[in-house]
Amino acid sequence: MAGPSSRWRKPVEALLILALATAAGVVLSNREALHVATASVSRSLCAAAFVSGVDPDRVFAEEQRPLMGGIGWAVRYSVDRTHREARSSVLGLFPARAVYRPGLGCLVMHGDGPVPEAAGLADDTVPDGFGPAVVAPADPALRHALDLAFAEPDPAHPRLTKAVVVLHDGHLIAERYAPGYGPETPIWGHSVTKSVTQALIGILVRQGRLRLDQPVPIAAWQAPGEPHRAVTVDQLLRMDSGLPFDETEGPVNPATHMWFREPDTAAYAARMPLAHAPGTAWGYSNLGYALLSRLVGNATGATAAGAERFVRDELLAPLGMHHTLIETDAAGTLLGSGFIYASARDLARFGELYLDDGVVNGRRILPEGWAYYSRSRTLDTGYGAGFWTNLRNEGSVPVWDAPWGMPQLPRDMFYARGAFGQYVVIVPSERLVVVRMGLSVQGGGTGIGDTTAAIIVALHRGA
Incomplete structure (x- = not known):
């Protein structure tokens, strides 16, 4: 006769097997999301430690853990300062590694093979041209505007503003930084990168190496009958x-797969089928900016170091943007859809270039009229060509359900925007550039529109 323990053993074993099978099923069905998560953590913490020089533990807590949802507790990570790399996993599974290369930023490695262009290139260590001191505003109204930018009105949705810089008519008139950040701290700009990539395309147009109306010179798109063959650089x-x-929404989409799972981002983008006929519909496109990045690479030697030198020589150095880099993929292509690291002052200088129609210190960087082209409206949207505009304030961006513009600001305003609250706001009628950087990961907005409006009021009151 079976004892009580025998009678209970089989049901318990069955429940344990069921629980293990369920857990295995959850893991297997979310493999892509978990691979993306660990790659994202590794790359972000590598860049925090070795590009930005900020505390990676704090970045994990403020930026990455909120994005992990229910698996945040299971993420394990380490930062190796000797080998300048970061690793992460989910309870030892789905391991990911990101390696720092001088002057090129951090690279997500697919496996433990050799690191391409591991030596990188010499870091640009030129001091910031505005000097080391933080420029605090003398005007109480300007101080109030910065207070708005750094305020935390909703603790459940922290803004975590890290930097605000205000340029008026080319002069630095106000700035403020969070603890641990300063005038020379490169901060992840996310999709602000797209606007910088747009400038690199503008340089190639000025040099006569590209035309806006030409079909995109991607080899995979040149076959007869290929529907992509009609796509232009402008589109x-x-x-x-x-x-x-x-x-x-969610951790898995074509963009995250491209960034964190593909060693050659442009090749992946080139394989993506068209969802619409060219020129007929608008859709937010990291894929398109991966292809534009390949065009920059094709013109500059198709290596990470070659592309970065082109960016430095043709754009960053003339503007005095000495604390900026754009990371690359394993194939050497700039990650021009979203992986710029730049100080807030550098991004303000970039905005000033568009106020001055592409001219800095008497040198033409962008084609004449490029700034106007940048903010000219695309179809019925609030998007221009590489920048968001203030030309549409009704309705919302498809899929995201986010507003197109900022109705409290002048209609001629246009701006670069990146995830989690990165902004370069350009107001030609006010000769004004406002940069806001932060880690507004948990929604709730950043207040950038109200901050910029308050700055404009302060300038008018001062005048």
Whole structure:
């Protein structure tokens, strides 16, 4: 006769097997999301430690853990300062590694093979041209505007503003930084990168190496009958190329797969089918900017170091942007859809270039009229060509349900925007550039529109 323990053993074993099977099923069905998560953590913490020089533990707590949802507790990570790399996993599974290369930023490695262009290139260590001291505003109204930018009105949705810089008519008139950040701290700009990539395309247009109306010179798109063959450079910049809206809710979409799972981002983007005929529909397109980045690489030697030298020589150095880099993929292509690291002052200088129609210190960087082209409207949207505009304030961006513009600001305002509250706001009528950087990961807004409006009021009151 079986004892009580025998009678209970089989049901308990069955429940344990069921629980293990369920857990295995959850893991297997979310493999892509878990691979993306660990790659994202590794790359972000590598860049925090070795590009920005900020506390990676704090960045994990403020930026990455809120994005992990229910698996945040299971993420393990380490930062190796000797080998300048970061690793992460989910309870030892789905390991990911990101390696720092001088002057090129951090690279997500697919496996433990050799690191391409591991030596990188010499870091640019030129001191910031505005000097080391933080420029605190003398005007109480300007101080109030910065107070608005750093306020935390909703503790459940922290803004975590890290930097605000205000340029008026080329003069630095106000700035403020969070503890641990300063005038020379490169901060992840996310999709602000797209606007910088747009400038690199503008340089190639000025040099006669590209035309806006030409079909995109991607080899995979040149076969007879290939539907991509009709896509133009202009359509990639405007995001009406017909490529799909690729940055949707959740951790898995074409954009995250491209960034964290593909060693050659442009090759992946080139394989993506068109969702619409070119020029007929707008869709937010990281894929398109990966292809534009390949065009920059094709013109500069198709290596990470070659592309970075081109960026430095043709754009960053003339503007005095000495604390900026754009990371690359394993194939050497700039990650021009979203992986710029730049100080807030550097991004303000970038905005000033567009106030001055592409001229700095008497040197033309961008084609004449490029700034106007940048903010000219695409289809019926609030998007221009590489920049968001203030030309549409009704309705919302498809898929995201986010407003197109900022109705409290002048209609001629246009801006670069990146995830989690990165902004370069350009107001030609006010000769004003406002940069806001932060880690507003948990929603709730940043207050950038109200901050900029308050700055404009302060300037008028001062005048």
